[in-house]
Amino acid sequence: MTSLVDRVWYGKGRPLGWLAPLAWLYRTIADSRRRKAWDLRDEPLPVPVVVVGNITAGGTGKSPLTARLVKEMSASGWRPVILSRGYGGKSAHYPLVVDGDSDPSVAGDEPVMLAQATGVPVVVDPQRRRGAAFAVSRYLGNVLICDDGLQHYALPRDIELAVFDASRGIGNGGLIPVGPLREPVSRLSSVDFVVVNGAIAEEAEDRLDNFEGVEHPDIFPMRLLPSSLVQVATGHQVSLAEIAGRKVHGIAGIGNPARFFATLRQLGAQVRETPFPDHHRFRIRDLSAEPGEWLVMTAKDAVKCRKFAPDNAWYLAVEAELPDSFIEAFLHRLEECSQQLNESNQKRTDHG
Numbered sequence: 403m404t405s406l407v408d409r410v411w412y413g414k415g416r417p418l419g420w421l422a423p424l425a426w427l428y429r430t431i432a433d434s435r436r437r438k439a440w441d442l443r444d445e446p447l448p449v450p451v452v453v454v455g456n457i458t459a460g461g462t463g464k465s466p467l468t469a470r471l472v473k474e475m476s477a478s479g480w481r482p483v484i485l486s487r488g489y490g491g492k493s494a495h496y497p498l499v500v501d502g503d504s505d506p507s508v509a510g511d512e513p514v515m516l517a518q519a520t521g522v523p524v525v526v527d528p529q530r531r532r533g534a535a536f537a538v539s540r541y542l543g544n545v546l547i548c549d550d551g552l553q554h555y556a557l558p559r560d561i562e563l564a565v566f567d568a569s570r571g572i573g574n575g576g577l578i579p580v581g582p583l584r585e586p587v588s589r590l591s592s593v594d595f596v597v598v599n600g601a602i603a604e605e606a607e608d609r610l611d612n613f614e615g616v617e618h619p620d621i622f623p624m625r626l627l628p629s630s631l632v633q634v635a636t637g638h639q640v641s642l643a644e645i646a647g648r649k650v651h652g653i654a655g656i657g658n659p660a661r662f663f664a665t666l667r668q669l670g671a672q673v674r675e676t677p678f679p680d681h682h683r684f685r686i687r688d689l690s691a692e693p694g695e696w697l698v699m700t701a702k703d704a705v706k707c708r709k710f711a712p713d714n715a716w717y718l719a720v721e722a723e724l725p726d727s728f729i730e731a732f733l734h735r736l737e738e739c740s741q742q743l744n745e746s747n748q749k750r751t752d753h754g
Contacts, residue, residue, distance in 0.1 A: 411582040412573040425577040439555035450739040453559040455552025461657020462565040463599035470722035483543035486513040488526035490681040497536040500524040530557040560739040562593040568600035622728040634711035646670030655682030
């Protein structure tokens with residue numbers, strides 16, 4: 403079932419073209435905030451900062467990519483710390499250090515999911531610059547990676563990654579509210595890597611071939627591969643083969659639920675769909691299933707349902723598959739940034 407957003411933003415034409423003055427106003431305000439943020443930024447942080455984000459509204463696969471990058475950095479000897487805004491959480495104080503047992507209603511769903519998936523420190527703060535300074539002052543790690551912070555310009559950054567959904571691309575190419583773009587496509591000229599989720603290498607290149615006036619950064623494909631089914635209440639894992647032929651009530655409170663439902667069907671499930679708004683706060687009544695059905699959700703939704711999930715509730719664990727060439731290029735760029743920061747820090751020390 404195609405959502406209204408898919409039809410309006412990602413279909414043919416621009417049915418909301420009459421809202422072009424609002425799109426112009428949106429861009430003007432965004433440009434002004436960006437300039438002010440850049441002007442007010444403090445000195446660069448003493449450790450490398452990686453920002454994973456997008457220029458489109460909605461889900462593109464940023465969190466799985468962040469988790470994979472954390473895994474690769476850790477395997478290479480780095481000590482990563484994840485920074486997050488903590489959307490949907492309401493803490494009485496910030497910065498907030500999150501782990502896998504934190505309450506998602508306080509910390510936000512994605513930070514708790516990332517803490518569970520990676521085991522590294524996650525620092526939540528709507529003011530990401532403050533969260534970054536906190537992580538550095540507490541020696542929590544030696545590289546910071548910000549999940550969904552491309553437009554948060556108050557945070558200094560050394561590496562930027564923009565993530566796209568292959569099936570959606572840039573939609574109709576319009577800025578919000580005419581289209582899904584948070585920033586003009588020309589913004590891609592300044593990022594280090596573009597990652598296209600759900601594409602093979604040739605498709606990833608094709609997605610950007612028609613972006614006029616954009617100096618293409620390195621473009622790489624990514625696929626989210628299901629790895630297992632995990633019982634929400636207990637953490638018990640079963641093979642993906644268990645879902646084949648089974649009747650499933652799929653629920654998803656993510657940016658692109660259609661992609662999740664399509665994955666369940668590709669695994670052989672007979673799916674009854676119930677999409678919810680992104681970051682939906684689930685209640686017991688949302689977890690209904692007909693006799694004989696399994697209730698299957700995403701990992702992000704599962705962290706909000708652990709305390710009241712029935713025994714037939716499972717989440718689909720996924721891992722980001724990326725080409726070796728991307729991992730090598732990313733780690734090489736990270737090492738370069740670290741060396742440059744060390745040289746700059748040494749110069750400031752010598753002149754201090």
